[in-house]
Amino acid sequence: MPEHADFAYTACLNLIIGIVLGIIFHRSDFCMAGMFRDVFLFRQTFFVRILCLQVTITMTLFFLARESGLINFYPPPNLTRASLGTLIGGSVFGAGMVLAGGCVIGTLYKMGAGSVTGIIAFTGLILGSGIYAELYPVWTRSLEKAIASKAVLLPQLVHSDSLVPVVLLVALLQIFRWIRRGMLFQKAHAEGYLHPWKAAVFIAFLNLALYAGSGMPLAVSTGYAKLAAYLEKSAFPVHYETLAFFKKESFAFVDPDTGGIVAGGPGAKIDHIFSTEVALMLGVVAGSFASALFLKEFRIRNLPPPVQGLSALFGGILLAIGSRMAGGCNIKFLMSGLPLLSIQAVVFLLGMLPGVMAGNYLLKNWVIRIED
Amino acid sequence: MADKIINLNISGQICPACLLLALKEVNRHKRLLKNGRASLVVKTDHRDATRTIPNAVVAMGYAVSVLKRKGYYEITIEQKHEDRKDE
Numbered sequence: 001m002p003e004h005a006d007f008a009y010t011a012c013l014n015l016i017i018g019i020v021l022g023i024i025f026h027r028s029d030f031c032m033a034g035m036f037r038d039v040f041l042f043r044q045t046f047f048v049r050i051l052c053l054q055v056t057i058t059m060t061l062f063f064l065a066r067e068s069g070l071i072n073f074y075p076p077p078n079l080t081r082a083s084l085g086t087l088i089g090g091s092v093f094g095a096g097m098v099l100a101g102g103c104v105i106g107t108l109y110k111m112g113a114g115s116v117t118g119i120i121a122f123t124g125l126i127l128g129s130g131i132y133a134e135l136y137p138v139w140t141r142s143l144e145k146a147i148a149s150k151a152v153l154l155p156q157l158v159h160s161d162s163l164v165p166v167v168l169l170v171a172l173l174q175i176f177r178w179i180r181r182g183m184l185f186q187k188a189h190a191e192g193y194l195h196p197w198k199a200a201v202f203i204a205f206l207n208l209a210l211y212a213g214s215g216m217p218l219a220v221s222t223g224y225a226k227l228a229a230y231l232e233k234s235a236f237p238v239h240y241e242t243l244a245f246f247k248k249e250s251f252a253f254v255d256p257d258t259g260g261i262v263a264g265g266p267g268a269k270i271d272h273i274f275s276t277e278v279a280l281m282l283g284v285v286a287g288s289f290a291s292a293l294f295l296k297e298f299r300i301r302n303l304p305p306p307v308q309g310l311s312a313l314f315g316g317i318l319l320a321i322g323s324r325m326a327g328g329c330n331i332k333f334l335m336s337g338l339p340l341l342s343i344q345a346v347v348f349l350l351g352m353l354p355g356v357m358a359g360n361y362l363l364k365n366w367v368i369r370i371e372d
Numbered sequence: 373m374a375d376k377i378i379n380l381n382i383s384g385q386i387c388p389a390c391l392l393l394a395l396k397e398v399n400r401h402k403r404l405l406k407n408g409r410a411s412l413v414v415k416t417d418h419r420d421a422t423r424t425i426p427n428a429v430v431a432m433g434y435a436v437s438v439l440k441r442k443g444y445y446e447i448t449i450e451q452k453h454e455d456r457k458d459e
Contacts, residue, residue, distance in 0.1 A: 029420035034387050041388060042428075101386040117386050188423035189438035190445065299443050301417055302384030312386065368389045 006258060010214045011275040017206050018283015019290070024202050025109040026288040027194035032330055033097040033106055036356045041364075046186055047196065049178055051334065054200035056171040058339035061208040062217075063164050070208075075152045076216045077251035079337055080327060082344040084146035085139075087351040089326025090333075094355020096318025097330065098363055099311045100124065104220045104319060104329045108281055112288030113297065117304045117312045124316020129228035129266070131317065132324040136245035139325060154341040164341060192295050207336060214276050215253065215262070217336035221329035222250055223277030224320055225266035233268040240268070250327075311367040315359075326351070374450055376410040383417045383444060390421040391428060398429060398449060405434065411450035417443065425449075 024030065035047035065071045097103050100121040102110050107125060110118030132139075151157040155164055178184050184197045203218075211217040225245075233240040240246060245266060250273065252263035264272030292298035303309065323329040326348050328337070337345025380397050382390050394414050404410035414425060422445050426436040435452045438445055 026419075029418075029423070031387065031420060034420065037388060042391070116384065186423055186427055188420075189426060189447075190419040190422040191440050193419070193422075297417075297419070297443060299417075304384050304386055308386045308389065363388075368386075368392060 007275050011279045013213045014276050014279035015283045018280035019287035022109055022284040022287020023291040024199050026113055026291040028196045028199035030199050031106050032103045037098045040357055040360050050196040050200050054204055055338045056175055057204035058207055059168055062339050070212050072256050073215050077253045078216045078219050079152055079342050081148045082347040083148040085143050086326045086344050086347040089322045090348040090351025091355035092318050093322030094352035095359035096315045096322050098356055098359025100315025105331055108284040109288035112285040113292035114300045116301050120309050120312040121316040124313040125224045125320045126228045128317035128320025129225040132321050133243045133245040149343045219332035220277055221323035222266055222273050223281045226273055229268035307367050374411040378410055378412045381415045390418050391424045394425045408451035414447040416445050
């Protein structure tokens with residue numbers, strides 16, 4: 001059990017940052033599923049450039065924070081070594097993201113603004129977490145002998161402290177080129193629109209606040225597993241006790257201030273995942289809801305066509321299973337892992353791309369059939 | 373002023389159906405839209421569609437305007453002003 005003062009502080013920090021994130025995501029419609037889908041579907045790379053901007057700013061901030069001793073954990077406890085599971089999980093996740101019409105945060109902010117598809121995908125995510133709990137023993141056993149990377153971060157693998165500054169320099173040069181050509185800006189007509197480049201900058205700073213304040217940068221998906229655990233524990237308490245997945249800890253570290261051990265996992269208990277990810281998730285839904293209400297855009301939307309609804313449910317299930325297989329989601333790996341040059345993040349991204357293409361194929365041929 | 377208004381309601385549709393359906397409708401009525409005899413009014417509750425649809429149709433040579441109505445956005449796609457003089 002975490003110490004009360006510390007737990008309350010972390011939970012409040014995550015809840016408040018979650019609310020701000022919810023507003024930002026809603027205002028800018030920062031959809032990471034659309035970001036990758038549209039590269040293959042429409043050859044549109046605008047939002048990928050925005051993600052590059054965000055990763056570069058985050059990388060700069062994390063680098064400076066580490067140099068100045070603002071962050072205690074490098075690498076953060078929620079990043080581990082990459083394995084075959086990361087790659088396979090990334091693919092499943094990529095397909096799920098396209099079919100669900102949103103990623104693990106996209107689902108939350110869309111749901112907060114009243115999207116029925118978002119609510120369906122959210123249900124799928126909870127359901128998928130429960131399904132994964134059943135598959136967990138088989139999945140971990142079959143991956144026991146799979147190779148894993150020697151280190152967590154690329155700079156550790158190559159034993160070089162200059163890797164981050166070099167990558168940063170190249171990235172910054174590219175960003176300046178895009179700025180000069182106006183390639184980071186696109187007009188939109190929605191009321192109260194927050195330009196994605198501004199959203200990218202804000203998210204990077206908020207991510208630093210999370211990393212410095214709660215020991216771990218932005219992550220979300222284990223929070224869904226925890227919600228599934230609470231539901232399963234109340235509905236099927238006997239069966240819940242037999243599930244090894246809900247008993248494991250995802251991480252444990254020593255708090256440098258108190259000397260106590262801080263742990264977190266998917267089980268139905270109050271721990272560091274509760275005070276970070278679950279609090280953040282709540283915040284995102286609340287922030288997006290408030291933003292939509294303020295703009296008078298909140299309303300429970302029309303039901304999607306049945307095939308799209310089914311796709312959202314199935315996509316949500318895949319999102320949950322994929323993120324549990326990989327040990328994280330797009331938010332943790334792309335928004336937090338890539339800026340630290342995490343090997344897990346790179347492998348996840350490599351797996352995600354073919355997954356997105358497979359998702360696009362299903363979307364075009366089964367879900368949205370548009371004939372001319 | 374266009375004589376005919378073609379309405380397209382894509383509220384509640386998931387991404388990327390919004391853009392795909394709008395583009396399909398634009399292409400279907402290409403001749404009417406291009407010579408100014410019709411305008412296409414797309415009704416959407418999707419905020420990002422106010423970025424994706426206008427950007428796509430402007431690149432295709434149409435004029436576009438967006439109005440916020442109660443709970444949804446109305447995107448009007450029509451002939452470009454410069455093209456109107458040719459008539």
